[in-house]
Amino acid sequence: MSNEWDDVLRDQGYRITPQRQLVLEAVNTLGHATPEELLSEVQKTAAAVNLSTIYRTLEVLEQVGLVTHAHIGHGAPTYHSVDTDAHIHLVCDTCQGVQSIPADAAELFVQMLREKVGFETDVAHVSVHGQCATCMDRQKLL
Amino acid sequence: MSNEWDDVLRDQGYRITPQRQLVLEAVNTLGHATPEELLSEVQKTAAAVNLSTIYRTLEVLEQVGLVTHAHIGHGAPTYHSVDTDAHIHLVCDTCQGVQSIPADAAELFVQMLREKVGFETDVAHVSVHGQCATCMDRQKLL
DNA sequence: CTGACTGCAAAAGGTTTGCAAAAAG
DNA sequence: CTTTTTGCAAACCTTTTGCAGTCAG
Numbered sequence: 243m244s245n246e247w248d249d250v251l252r253d254q255g256y257r258i259t260p261q262r263q264l265v266l267e268a269v270n271t272l273g274h275a276t277p278e279e280l281l282s283e284v285q286k287t288a289a290a291v292n293l294s295t296i297y298r299t300l301e302v303l304e305q306v307g308l309v310t311h312a313h314i315g316h317g318a319p320t321y322h323s324v325d326t327d328a329h330i331h332l333v334c335d336t337c338q339g340v341q342s343i344p345a346d347a348a349e350l351f352v353q354m355l356r357e358k359v360g361f362e363t364d365v366a367h368v369s370v371h372g373q374c375a376t377c378m379d380r381q382k383l384l
Numbered sequence: 385m386s387n388e389w390d391d392v393l394r395d396q397g398y399r400i401t402p403q404r405q406l407v408l409e410a411v412n413t414l415g416h417a418t419p420e421e422l423l424s425e426v427q428k429t430a431a432a433v434n435l436s437t438i439y440r441t442l443e444v445l446e447q448v449g450l451v452t453h454a455h456i457g458h459g460a461p462t463y464h465s466v467d468t469d470a471h472i473h474l475v476c477d478t479c480q481g482v483q484s485i486p487a488d489a490a491e492l493f494v495q496m497l498r499e500k501v502g503f504e505t506d507v508a509h510v511s512v513h514g515q516c517a518t519c520m521d522r523q524k525l526l
Numbered sequence: 527c528t529g530a531c532t533g534c535a536a537a538a539g540g541t542t543t544g545c546a547a548a549a550a551g
Numbered sequence: 552c553t554t555t556t557t558g559c560a561a562a563c564c565t566t567t568t569g570c571a572g573t574c575a576g
Contacts, residue, residue, distance in 0.1 A: 255555095256555085256556095257549085257550050257551070257554090257555060257556070258550075258551095259549080259550075259555090259556065259557080261556080261557075262556095276540095277540080277541085278539095278540085290557095290558075291557090291558085292557070292558050292559070293540095293541090294541085294542075294543085294557085294558075294559085295556085295557060295558070297540095297541065297542075298542095298556080298557085299556095313455055313458070313511070316455070316461070316566090317539085317540085318539085318540065318541095319458070332497070332501065332503050334503075335506065335509070341501070341503075343497075343501060347493075347496065347497075347500075348493055350492055350493065351489075351490060351492065351493040354489065355474070355485075355489075355512070355514075358489075359474065359483070359485060359517065360516070360517030360520065361474050361476075361483075361512075361514055361515070361516055361517060362514050362515045362520055363512055363513070363514040364477065364513050364514040364515070367477070367513035367514070368510075368511075368512055368513060369455070369510075369511065370497070370503075370505055370510055371505070371506050371509035371510060372497075372503055372504050372505040372506040372509070373503070373504045373506070374502070374503055375501065375502030375503060378502065378504055397530095398530085398531095399529095399530060399531070399574085399575050399576070400575075400576095401530095401531065401532085401574080401575075403531080403532075404531095418565095419565085419566085420565085432532095432533075433532085433533085434532070434533050434534070435565090435566085436532085436533075436534085436566085436567075436568085437531085437532060437533070439565095439566065439567075440531080440532085440567095441531095458541095460564090460565065460566090
């Protein structure tokens with residue numbers, strides 16, 4: 243099994259295009275990014291690239307396992323490289339802030355779900371909602 | 385502190401309207417429901433009610449703590465009554481199915497987040513993505 | 527009465543689709 | 552050359568907003 247991004251695509255019957263390369267690079271560069279943000283990043287290099295290409299490309303890249311997305315607030319999903327260490331998003335419903343913690347922090351929970359329910363959790367896709375430490379403190383002052 | 389739905393609203397300076405009553409009833413009746421689904425339910429009784437009223441009403445009901453919502457797939461959020469037992473949604477990214485498990489299954493995880501990161505998790509709002517037992521099995525057959 | 531609430535229509539945000547032209551292999 | 556991929560424009564779906572009329576208190 244090959245590991246280079248272009249081989250991964252080829253192996254699954256997809257073609258290699260500048261757009262796909264640029265989107266993948268943008269995902270790696272930005273770390274967390276919405277389709278719209280990826281478009282801006284890509285357009286720094288190739289201004290003619292279209293938003294719908296971003297969507298279609300992300301779909302392909304996700305299918306072959308090069309990127310994943312997570313739903314963070316109400317808005318657009320954010321995409322990340324699969325290379326990046328898997329992480330869980332903690333979303334504060336008060337300040338809308340997002341912090342990440344290592345995925346293995348949920349190891350026990352994931353294991354429990356696997357054993358009890360047979361559910362295989364995609365940890366990186368999980369968003370945990372609640373209230374962050376800062377907003378908790380601020381609330382106590384009231 | 386009063387517990388009746390109408391007192392809860394009044395106490396926070398909101399008015400009691402038929403629309404608010406109907407939406408709250410619909411949330412209780414349906415258990416899990418998207419705004420669109422709530423509209424249909426409400427319109428069984430009052431056909432003139434508008435979708436934007438549903439949205440505005442849900443916002444109010446959520447603010448006063450009578451309902452919550454959770455983000456389940458890519459699509460619309462689903463609302464539930466706060467009376468209902470808190471539960472966690474397990475969303476299968478393959479078949480889009482949703483199953484619920486009791487919130488206290490995540491007790492340890494929640495506690496860990498509280499201690500290590502100071503993050504107070506809103507368990508009912510959590511959506512856990514992954515692959516359900518059925519789809520795991522089906523995949524093995526290929 | 528008066529301000530909060532609603533219905534309607536239009537706008538906004540995010541995503542998808544059909545099609546003809548361009549590019550990959 | 553053949554088939555995939557792209558750009559463009561339009562469609563679509565969900566949610567939000569402005570406004571004038573209506574209703575709760």
